[in-house]
Amino acid sequence: MNLHDEIIEVRREIHRHPELAGEERRTAGLVADQLRAAGLEVTTGVGGHGVVAVLDGSAGGPTIAYRADMDAVDARVNVLPIPPSGLVFDEGFASRNPGVAHLCGHDLHTAIGVGVARTMARSSEPPPGRVVFVFQPAEENLRGARAMLDTGLVQRLAPHEFYALHCSPFPTGTLAVSPGNGLPGLDHVRIVLPGDTEAVAAQVAALGTVEFPRSIDEYHAHFQAVLTSATQESVSVAHWSDDKAVEVLLRVWPQERGPALRAHIEQLAASAGGYVEYPGEPFPAMVNSPELSTAAGHYLTSALGPDSVAWAHASWPFNCEDFALFLDEAPGAMFYLGVADPEAGINGAPHSPDFAADEKAIAHGVRAMAGLLTHRLAHH
Numbered sequence: 322m323n324l325h326d327e328i329i330e331v332r333r334e335i336h337r338h339p340e341l342a343g344e345e346r347r348t349a350g351l352v353a354d355q356l357r358a359a360g361l362e363v364t365t366g367v368g369g370h371g372v373v374a375v376l377d378g379s380a381g382g383p384t385i386a387y388r389a390d391m392d393a394v395d396a397r398v399n400v401l402p403i404p405p406s407g408l409v410f411d412e413g414f415a416s417r418n419p420g421v422a423h424l425c426g427h428d429l430h431t432a433i434g435v436g437v438a439r440t441m442a443r444s445s446e447p448p449p450g451r452v453v454f455v456f457q458p459a460e461e462n463l464r465g466a467r468a469m470l471d472t473g474l475v476q477r478l479a480p481h482e483f484y485a486l487h488c489s490p491f492p493t494g495t496l497a498v499s500p501g502n503g504l505p506g507l508d509h510v511r512i513v514l515p516g517d518t519e520a521v522a523a524q525v526a527a528l529g530t531v532e533f534p535r536s537i538d539e540y541h542a543h544f545q546a547v548l549t550s551a552t553q554e555s556v557s558v559a560h561w562s563d564d565k566a567v568e569v570l571l572r573v574w575p576q577e578r579g580p581a582l583r584a585h586i587e588q589l590a591a592s593a594g595g596y597v598e599y600p601g602e603p604f605p606a607m608v609n610s611p612e613l614s615t616a617a618g619h620y621l622t623s624a625l626g627p628d629s630v631a632w633a634h635a636s637w638p639f640n641c642e643d644f645a646l647f648l649d650e651a652p653g654a655m656f657y658l659g660v661a662d663p664e665a666g667i668n669g670a671p672h673s674p675d676f677a678a679d680e681k682a683i684a685h686g687v688r689a690m691a692g693l694l695t696h697r698l699a700h701h
Contacts (some may be wrong), residue, residue, distance in 0.1 A: 324439060331355065332432035332683060334383075339393030339421045339428070342459035348431065352456050357433045359405040359442040361454070365461025370469030372456040375478065376442055383701035385694055386480035388647055389427075389434030390460035394672070396422040399461065404670060405675045406537050407529070412677065418543040424676040426488030426660065429683060431456060433486065436687035441695065445449040450698040453478050454645070461695045463604055466643035475650060476503050477606040482697055483653035484615060485644050486686060490541050490669035491631065491659030493679040496621055496689055497548070498656055499633040502615035505555065506606035507641040510586055514565040514589035514595035519594050522562045525569055525586065531638040540670045544657075547633040555580065555638045576606040606636075607645035610652040617654055620696050621689055629685075633657075642671075658686045 322330075331351065338347050349370040356363050361374040370391070394400070397420050416422045422472045423429075438454050457477065459465030467476060489498060512521060534540040534685075535559075557572040569586065573579050591599045644655055660678035661669025667677045 324436070328432050328436040328683055328687065329680055331348055332428050334678065335410070335428040335431055336423050337417050339416050339418050339423045341395060341421055342462040342464065342514060342521055343369055343371065345391045345458045346686040347451065349456065349458070350566045352431060352435060356438055357437045361438060361442060364474065364590070367474055368458065368465060369474050370458040371465065371469045373474055374438060374454040376438060376448060376452040376454070378448030378698070382698055383481045384451040384453060384479060385697050386453040386455055386475070386478070386483045386647070386651065387437060387690065387694060388455040388457055388483065388485040388644060389430040390457045390465070391427055392433050392459055392461050392465070392476050393421050393423045393427060394425055394461055396420055396424060399672065400424060400674050401533055401672045402535055403537060403540060403670070405426050407424070415691040417511040423673040424673070425461070426676070426678055427460070427490055429660065429678055429686070430486065433683055433686040433690065435562065436683065437691045437694065440687055440691040448695055448698050449676065450701065452694055453480055460643055463641065463643045465569065466646040470650065471671070475647070480651045481701065483647045483651045486527050486656040486658045486690060488660045488669065488671055488678055489657035490544055490661045491657065492661055493627055493659050493682045494685055495631055495655050495659035496625070496629060497633050498614050498618035499609050499637070500618070501609060501611035502609040502633055502636045503609045503655065504637050504642045506576040506579065506604050507601040508573060508579055508583070509600050510569040510571065510573040511598040512569065512586065512595055513565060513598060513599060514590070514593055516549050516594070518564065518567050521589055521595070522567045525560050525567060526558055527581065528585070529556050531557045532555065533557040533682045534605065536674040537670055539672065540673065543638060546634045547637055550630055550635045555636060556582065557638060572641060574638070576603070579603055604641055605645045605646060605649070607642045609654040613652055614654040615691060617656070617693055620693055624692050625689060644661060645689070658682055660699055
């Protein structure tokens with residue numbers, strides 16, 4: 322079995338045995354075994370079930386990090402409000418864990434990370450520096466990156482740059498780069514009111530300028546829009562009410578708009594005789610380095626061909642991403658890997674109830690990311 326087929330089987334094994342955020346014991350064990358067999362120095366149990374592996378190349382070179390997230394989702398609740406299209410793709414290796422599934426593509430992310438590490442480890446030329454592979458637990462609940470960073474291990478390894486990728490509904494063979502853009506932050510606001518909450522809830526809902534898609538076509542349209550749109554501002558509002566309070570989740574881009582939105586909500590609450598509580602600090606937006614994203618886009622264009630690279634001009638109006646915390650430690654970027662094949666019924670739309678991914682995208686992701694990391698090390 323060649324390396325590509327082995328990585329496909331890694332993906333399928335992870336897909337068969339999905340694990341919720343914080344429960345990734347089996348997945349982490351599989352990853353650690355793969356990386357140790359490739360000769361990397363592996364540390365497990367980092368911030369829960371996190372795995373950190375180091376590939377040492379030539380002495381004195383720079384350090385670059387690559388992150389892959391490992392957790393699955395609760396398929397009963399953690400999906401976008403998109404009805405199944407009727408084109409559910411039966412891969413033949415469905416989840417054996419009832420109610421849990423890889424509907425966000427983290428099984429591909431993990432398999433690609435393993436594939437990149439193994440590809441670089443077996444190269445006849447050692448990398449001109451050091452590569453740190455970070456396999457992160459608990460991305461879906463935004464806890465895993467912080468837990469890993471709290472151990473201090475990533476900081477001690479001191480990467481100069483940090484990279485990651487995420488599945489997207491672009492056609493297989495496409496990678497999108499987003500210089501200066503990324504994903505919105507998240508803010509939780511609780512409006513406590515003395516009387517009827519419905520009027521205030523309606524005013525809060527009106528703040529939202531971006532709605533989550535209600536069909537696969539709308540989902541694809543959202544992703545296509547960032548390729549042509551120059552719009553830099555968006556707010557998505559989720560809210561629910563009881564007879565005493567309105568709970569609000571704000572996804573805000575750019576995050577500098579957050580304080581003004583908080584102030585506006587405080588005014589709405591005060592005008593209704595209520596007040597506002599903040600259960601926690603806002604979660605930061607993920608912002609890709611303009612310089613490093615642009616440099617990566619140029620490299621990928623030269624390595625893969627111009628038709629393989631798409632340039633995004635606006636933020637992606639979807640869930641926030643705790644890769645943002647790693648980008649606070651070192652500049653870098655997240656890329657969007659196309660995994661869709663509509664003719665085969667593979668929609669590539671993460672968090673849709675019938676998400677499926679074209680496995681041919683795995684080899685594309687491995688080639689692109691192994692090449693990019695090697696290129697960036699040589700650049701330094």
